[in-house]
Amino acid sequence: MRILFAGTPQVAVTSLDHLHAAGFDIAAVLTRPDAPLGRKRVLTASPVAARAEQLGLRTIKSNKIDAEVTGQLAELNLDAAAIVAFGGLVPAAALNMPKHGWINLHFSLLPDWRGAAPVQHSIIHGDDITGAVTFQLETGLDTGPVFGQVTERIGELDTAGIMLDRLSESGSTLLVQTLQALDAGQAVAIPQSGSHTYAPKITDVDAQLDFTRTATEIRRRAHGTSPFPGAWATADEARYKFGPLRERREMAELAPGEVHIEPGKHPVVYVGTSTWALELSTIQPPGKKMMNASDWARGVLTQGTKVSFA
Structure with a gap:
């Protein structure tokens, strides 16, 4: 053929x-x-x-x-x-x-x-x-x-x-x-039926995370825009990009956008939402490459800074 x-x-x-x-x-x-x-x-x-x-x-x-x-x-x-x-x-x-x-x-x-x-x-x-x-x-x-x-x-x-x-x-x-x-002359095409939905091109605006939404909504948006254009949010007017997120239903006490770092040999980074927390896997701070969230967390802990995402 x-x-x-x-x-x-x-x-x-x-x-x-x-x-x-x-x-x-x-x-x-x-x-x-x-x-x-x-x-x-x-x-x-x-x-x-x-x-x-x-x-x-x-x-x-x-x-x-x-x-x-x-x-x-x-x-x-x-x-x-x-x-x-x-x-x-x-x-x-x-x-x-x-x-x-x-x-x-x-x-x-x-x-x-x-x-x-x-x-x-x-x-x-x-x-x-x-x-x-x-x-x-x-x-x-x-x-x-x-x-x-x-x-x-x-x-x-x-x-x-x-x-x-x-x-x-x-x-x-x-x-x-x-x-x-x-x-082989054996193909059969069946006309489409029922209602339809549209999927326009994903833009950078579509990839912005709003931590006042539910954890599930935020995770879906982050995963739907990964790897391109990549989910992002701002902290102190600086843009951060995020890799995949994991929902942590046992942590519901954080305010939307509030960052909590669980210290240890491999620090764990959580961000609050309107429901429960999300755990970060990777993060890209402004002007740097994507890195493990644990590595980023060590720097934050060393500097003693407080981060919260808008």
């Missing part, structure tokens, strides 16, 4: 690897152009572009599928196009170009969480289950009929990064199976 693969971030690399290992004839890989990264703004290829180069695959780099790109795709004589987090829309002119159209691996259980950040919103809003689906791409936003799905339970300590890693594996297997079924 001759296919195009379209994708950009690391989460899409797993699908490219699975398709390549399964023996698909990958005619080309479509990905976003190189972008400046880091403090030095070094021009860097996308994770998918870097992997495609390692695999010796032809790469087409473009921010959008315009007339020029569509013309290149028309010359490939494609049976299907597999798309995973490409980061751009597929215009109507390109949708029906492959024999079987475009098959999208989407990290939600459609029609829930259509859009750019489904796993993040699923965690923030307290879903117990998330998953991934393969569906036929249409002009509407994630509206096409679904070929298949896999599910994953969201644990209390699961972050968006952890869930996307798991879904990239199970979803890649599903994508391979869907394309194989299409090739």
Whole structure:
């Protein structure tokens, strides 16, 4: 089966690897152009572009599928196009170009969480289950009929990064199976039904923690925005970023935002909420790298300072 693969971030690399290992004839890989990264703004290829180069695959780099790109795709004589987090829309002119159209691996259980950040919103809003689906791409936003799905339970300590890693594996297997079924003429797509929800792109504002909320709400927001853009709050107008949080229901006496450090060989850091405390695992003070909360706590204890998060 001759296919195009379209994708950009690391989460899409797993699908490219699975398709390549399964023996698909990958005619080309479509990905976003190189972008400046880091403090030095070094021009860097996308994770998918870097992997495609390692695999010796032809790469087409473009921010959008315009007339020029569509013309290149028309010359490939494609049976299907597999798309995973490409980061751009597929215009109507390109949708029906492959024999079987475009098959999208989407990290939600459609029609829930259509859009750019489904796993993040699923965690923030307290879903117990998330998953991934393969569906036929249409002009509407994630509206096409679904070929298949896999599910994953969201644990209390699961972050968006952890869930996307798991879904990239199970979803890649599903994508391979869907394309194989299409090739064999056995694939059946079922139209979406019922109400739907939207998952717009996560912003820095979405990652701000409000410690006057409940511990559960704060934990979900922190985990839904980890690792990017990263949960944060301020203390004395300085911004701190946080890694995963653990709810400590036995500690309910701290005021919202109040920091309590349990001293010892490995100090434990707690922050109060409107219900019970949260235990910090890692923290990034202003101008420093992310560190273990215990290491940060030793410095605070040594300095004798008092910290409280707004």
